[in-house]
Amino acid sequence: MSTLMQFLVYGLQLGSVYALLALGYTMVYGIVGMINFAHGDFLMIGALSTFFIAQLFSQIYAASGSYPALVVLVIILIAMVGTGFIGVGVEAIAYRPLRNRPKMSALITAVGVSMFLENFPRALPFIGPSPRSFPALFPSIKFNLSGVMISTTQIIMIALSLIFMLILYNVVNKTKIGMQMRAVSMDKNAAQLMGINVNQVISITFFIGAALAASSGIFYASIYPQVDVYMGSWLGTKSFIAAVIGGIGDIRGAMLGGFIMGITEILATSINSNLGYAIGFVILILILLFKPAGIMGKLTIDKV
């Protein structure tokens, strides 16, 4: 029983990474209607930039090996905002001109952008392909709750990601910009006629998505402290699948899908590591066969 609980803790921590990343996929899909294959690379940019920012700060603050909480918050915020602006830039340069073109072009462009974002830092001499060890941003004190080991890092990251999700959910459902987002996702042209600045809404969506991806990158690197330029690609694929399982385009679905993916992956990995890798894809195919729009997604009907 305690082993199962332990796996559940690991599943939750991985699931929160997936869920945060899946939110970006699902928001972009919901609003622009494209799969942003480069989204996973925002995670990598977030983690990598945190690494470098933390290195800058370490000369001043982390002489003792740990960072004060306020500094950690500042580092995370800088990384998130920076990655957010990179997301906005990517959208403005690569995706905006293709918005009214066929879906295929946007998808291929996204593959190209993803290749660029992975290999540009790799080609830069001061970053390079070699993995780096991520600094310990959060304090790591381990507790033993009747056989279940849980560390403060895990508690902080799960709590923070739940807070982020809650904020996002409320932003989308309760605020003016959220209402604009929902309007654009329903009908872009009608939204424009109602006086909504569609470009601005899409930019903001990309900003939020990329910032969340950066935060999930920081959390991921905090529990598996290694960052390299390719970390985003397979994490991206998995959380994208999480978004589809939950029903792409639906925010609650992305969270649910993320946690389902995380927990099943950890449980399957405990049996066999290859199984852990493949289980997400198997679940995906099974769910799509029986519920073609995902758990929470709504099927759209083709009109002639």
Add this chain to the structure above:
Amino acid sequence: MKAIIRKILPLLGVVALYFLLMYLKSIKVMNAYHIQVLMFAGVNIMMTVSLNIVNGFTGQFCIGHAGFMSLGAYGASIVTTLIFGGYHVAENLRIPVFLLGLLVGGIVAGFVGLLIGIPTLKLKGDYLAIVTLAFGEIVRATLRLIEPIGAARGMIGIPAYTNFAWVLFFVVVTLILARNFIYSRYGRACLAIRDNEIAADSMGVNTSKYKIISFVFAAFIAGIAGGLYAHIMSFVQPDTFSFVKSSDYLVYLYAGGTGSLTGSILGALVLTVLPEALRAFGNLTNWRIVIYAVILVVIMLYRPLGICGGKELPFLKINRKSLYEKNFFGRNKDRKPEMPELSER
């Protein structure tokens, strides 16, 4: 007479190309490495043409094509290496064993294409793309589990049966098959599905059937290409056929141009040879994939149909005028039937 010349001339051109390259090799202008790059280019052409049949001509979206390739590579290698013992095959049996291996690889890939095609081709667009991606990854994870074929370490000691002549032969056969497929009744149905699935459905085209046919056909070609690839490398590993490889083929296809066999040839050839050529500029090595990515994005932004989207070299078309005249007893002679222009969907 003219028609026969038109048919034979390109084939003669291919033979001439072969002898030219062999001559260049014999006078040491080209070395074995150059020839090997060209062999990979040939395999990539086959893969790109196969992907083009699904993505470019039928308008589906497969992003896990390397999965079919890996099935073909493993299928062929199992036949030649595990069943017939690789290098221990008698000299005069090597070619039949090799061809048998390729055939088995193709059939395995085609059969799996059918298996996943039947349930998933009911899905559309993005969802289909996701399922094909998942398929590729499941194949890879499964191959990593099977111990007799080397699991994650991969399979070694595959005899290097593939030579340049075989690659050239299979590329030509693939092109002829693909061309004939596209200009047949099946191909027209596929084009109709691409251009408007609902309209095609209401005109009586059995869309699911034709989608599956094109999927299986493409998977079969991809399987054979995989078999050739395995017998060039003499080594296969599951991780070779990851999403990275699938996206390589997407790049070749969309840079060259969808809906065009010429584009597939050009895209695969140029983008396989170019990185190798850029290798000569030592310190550019790290930058070549970056350049690659930029090229792809720029092509998509300024020429979304690719370099030769919808256009075709003459010998990759079939002139149907004569056929058409026969059917219409000479009426409407000036109405030339043509391939529907590729329009942006």
